[in-house]
Amino acid sequence: MADMTVNQSAVRSKPAVNVNTRAIVMGLYLVFLILPIYWLVNMSLKTNTEILSSFSLWPRDLTFQNYATILTDPSWYMGYVNSLIYVVMNTLISIVVALPAAYAFSRYSFMGDKHLFFWLLTNRMAPPAVFALPFFQLYSSVGLFDTHIAVALAHCLFNVPLAVWILEGFMRGVPKEIDETAYIDGYSFGRFFIKIFIPLIASGVGVAAFFCFMFSWVELLLSRTLTSVVAKPIAATMTRTVSASGMDWGVLAAAGVLTIVPGALVIYFVRNYIAKGFALGRV
Amino acid sequence: MAWMAWTWQTAAFFGIIAALLITFTVLAIKFPETPRTGVLRIETTRGDRLFITLLGSAFINLAWLGLVGENQPYALGVCLVYAFAVFRWV
């Protein structure tokens, strides 16, 4: 923290070297972010013997065996498939139900709207730990235990409120005259909403989908509680690396790296969206 | 439904909450109101005051349980006084 304040005062007093200080600050911060991830990648490319016997900043004895172990064993790679299935399902459900609701909140005032909005937000605030056990009972009783849809629905608990919140912010930025003009032109609500309104807030939908994907992908407690075999997420599969013969560090690291890949891909594809989306909406 | 382990006490509790919500909805339809600003210097409607009352009552009950520890029904009396204060001044 100490050198940070020094940097900060440097920025303020000497605007001439602004650009350089900025680069240094960002450089330091990014290194801080990347270093632990680099270490994971580094370990995933080593053999277990190398990990435990010597200490090196890069793999001396490069191996892809750890990745091969995961990608050839269905009980491993199905974990990724399961996670992806319920994450995509959850994102779709969240966005589809959140769009009309966010429109209602941004355009109309109706009985109890503010209370409803706050109630939705409280669900975003409810700790998953509180709901883990009743969820298990609920989904067992309706016969959905260990299915993808169960996890997707459970994640709606915190993703739907978030999606409504984000989309409402974006929709508020669209002038109401557009709606009125469309209605005068004879558009029905449904056609106006899909043909005109959604394209207008496309970046907002992108940002909301990004956040839903993110929170569903990273959540473990509920997805682990609600599945056992068929829909087991990768995060739960990873505990397999602890065996009687000790930790399989290499495979654990490789599995970790592979969980980062989908996220990294998503960020890469929506990067311009995010920059634009963040700038446009209130988020 | 068996797994939800209903008891008549908790059912009655939720019944009362539901009744309160319905009452306040009906009130809001029959007698529309404008929000007012009270001692907390925030705008409140009847619904907001109901929420403040209910949330406060939960904490009053817990505090009574922790500090006094017996005669829990008296805590409800405190809640009523609190509710009156909230609806009068907040």
Place this chain on the structure above:
Amino acid sequence: MEKTVNQKAWFLVLPVLLLVAFSAVIPLMTVVNYAFQDTFGNNVFFWAGLTWFEELIESDRMWAALGRQAIFSAIILAIEVPLGIFVALNMPKKGFWASFCLVLMSLPLLIPWNVVGTIWQIFGRVDIGLLGYTLDKLGISYNYTQDFYAAWITVIVMDVWHWTSLVALLAYAGLQSIPDAYYQAAKIDQASRWNVFRYIELPKMAGVLMIAILLRFMDSFMIYTEPFVVTGGGPGNATTFLSIDLVKMALGQFDLGPAAAFSLMYFLVILLISWVFYTVMTNLDKREG
């Protein structure tokens, strides 16, 4: 924007209402039901009244966990919010480097939480982790599974690593909405860097910052997976935060009643604090608008 009064808007909200009611109201009712009963399994329940609440309020266990939780949330907010703003102020405004920073900064946010735990568990190990190894070679004794302070510092640094980017990205979004004209006007007035920040940038960021603080508060208050993977709540109970304690109770010992009572109190505390935050936030919004 002036909103039209339209009660039919309820129909648009209905799907969300039903979905969230299914996944929130039913489980919450169940938690309330459990909280007043005792069970020996097989869905046989006995009325226990306020026993669990009384037990919990008088037990040190819950108060200790609540205390640790409050301290943890306070510390990480105190670090992440200023640091996030500081990073956002230093981010490139546009072009390749802006996207580059955005992508790299979003990366920790998209890592599953148990993997975040695993990363730091490995990173901090004295034998195979870069951080632990370096500290050890520098002669600093560091062992997060044994030492109280090492465990806390590891968990806090991990959370800063994990979540500062969220604050930074939101603050950055707020900064992006400031028109260039504002800065030019400030330049003509020869405003100091501090004054630009205080009177132009901070007010424009106020809205998103409230969201960032609210999100960070809520998420840190229910943190479970990451510290659980790294320290397992130890050494002793040093990093047993509320959720960790709750899961230990509910799934580990299968004490449904006490766990449910615990959940309810936990939820009430979050509800209260969130309500205060939310009220302040909407009032700020109104005053600005």
